[in-house]
Amino acid sequence: MLSEKINADWIAAAREGNVRAVARLITRVESDAAAAQAIIRELYPRTGQAHIVGITGSPGAGKSSLVNELAKAFRRRGRRVGIVAVDPSSPFTGGALLGDRVRMRDLAGDSGIFVRSMASRGNLGGLARTTASVVKVLDAAGYEVILVETVGAGQAEVDIAAAAHTVVVLEAPGMGDDVQSIKAGILEIADILVVNKSDQPGAHRAVRILEMMLRPSMPPPVDPTHRDRGHRAPERASEASAPDDDGWSVPVLQTTATTGAGVEELAAAIDRHRDWLKANGGWALRERTRSRREIEHVLRDRYIDELKARVPVGEFAALITAVVERRLDPYTAADRLFSIADADPGSA
């Protein structure tokens, strides 16, 4: 376990705007699970202040540019901004590193913005949890808005979204050409929908399609630019789909990241959602859901570790072989392991 003194020094330095201290803490959290646990244990009491905003959408929707512009908009509102880009890029292309460099140039010189790209190598489940820890470091370091950018609509994105207070889903014009391209799991968790590249042909059509998907029983609006916000929010995928989530009307906004058009309105909508969550109990509910999930994750991992310590390696391997050879089914094998671990709590 790390010295608490060192961690405390780093956190103190990070709070004073020392970007290198933040980067060092994050590197520890990413690279070493034991260090991550020690760091999170220590800084946890300082967390809970940041507004965590998940931003997701298909590749090509212009996510990175929009996130950069959004970060600048929150800076203009006087807030410190953290950006965590969860980018399961190819080990072949090294996309995450390149993206980092482009961003660093764009946002350079502003110590009020911290950018971190996280690449994965086929370990999206672990990535979701490491991302949650990185977000906690930024939260404890005093970043007031944390923009978590993810690609696609897999389980990792749903997990990451479940850890956000506000989820922004981004689409680009042209998506209407193939209805399948609107990822359903993602639409379900959207608090705010954005059609980016709104200067391109098809933007109005994209807005109209999204409005129709939100309100499937309503006829399409006559004016395709019409934005009716009187509809009901769709059910959330997470446990946060409780009564207090009702009543938020998912807005469909338009932005053009390259010109900055619509970005202020998006920042305002994000703030409005935060205020709404705080006024209606949604903030506390999402914190509660996330806390329960985190505790259960820790318990699951710990149990498998405990079990492996209690069951002789050879016995575990023999049970796997029996399952492979169809002499045992996985449930019966688990029964046996469970009773070995229960009966013999002392052995290692």
Add this chain to the structure above:
Amino acid sequence: MLSEKINADWIAAAREGNVRAVARLITRVESDAAAAQAIIRELYPRTGQAHIVGITGSPGAGKSSLVNELAKAFRRRGRRVGIVAVDPSSPFTGGALLGDRVRMRDLAGDSGIFVRSMASRGNLGGLARTTASVVKVLDAAGYEVILVETVGAGQAEVDIAAAAHTVVVLEAPGMGDDVQSIKAGILEIADILVVNKSDQPGAHRAVRILEMMLRPSMPPPVDPTHRDRGHRAPERASEASAPDDDGWSVPVLQTTATTGAGVEELAAAIDRHRDWLKANGGWALRERTRSRREIEHVLRDRYIDELKARVPVGEFAALITAVVERRLDPYTAADRLFSIADADPGSA
């Protein structure tokens, strides 16, 4: 628990080509976790015969059409074919049901092909496991090739791929316009790459880009249609990335599902991969990896259930509240739950 007699009757009927019996077993497995466990326990000894083929790729790559053609190709080779389409479609569009109906029409009248679409509602993690159970039912029912079709590149897809013997990744021309659209996590797990819609402009370019991604250190081939298969397979994302996976050269094939061009070659490549796995130990290794994962999943679930039975509800809720209010961190809360459960094994 279900009557073993009834399950055995259904399985016997399914083996004799009774599609309704297969459908009934699958419905039970999907809708009721306890029934699923009872059914899997019983039919597990009959599994392990099927060649499980995962087929994944972006929306719009023409996956469903290709899977249908591939099913027919395997039928021509005399094999019974199961299709499991994992389609996290929108609850708004009902995509899975529509897809089912189109497919049923296309493949109707052949009792040697069984099609099942599985929709999810934001529960991709659970979906991966239900899919694994459905595959087991089809395996036990004597389907010799099981095509598991998934969208995208999330954790669920990686989990599903980890349960397949052979993973086919599909791309369409045009993907080269945006390198990001090639989902990295998926490329890493590909045993066979396919550019579908090979009659469209950009097909050669797509093949060339995929070849370059597979062999980043090599110069691009002079002839864009040139297919060099002498390169080395990329590392797999799963534990199956063991030495015996080396030596398989990931082929890049071209198909046109609408005309059937290239589909026979794809079926042949899939068979070749199966033969290669069996000859080089890869088959046994993948079975072993899957078996260990399945056992660990069962254990994790059982532990959380046990723990919840041992810890009074109010105490669990109080610990969550303490975490929400930052009086405790999640690790310390887990410590407390762990010791409550350990100290008081009798209470409920």
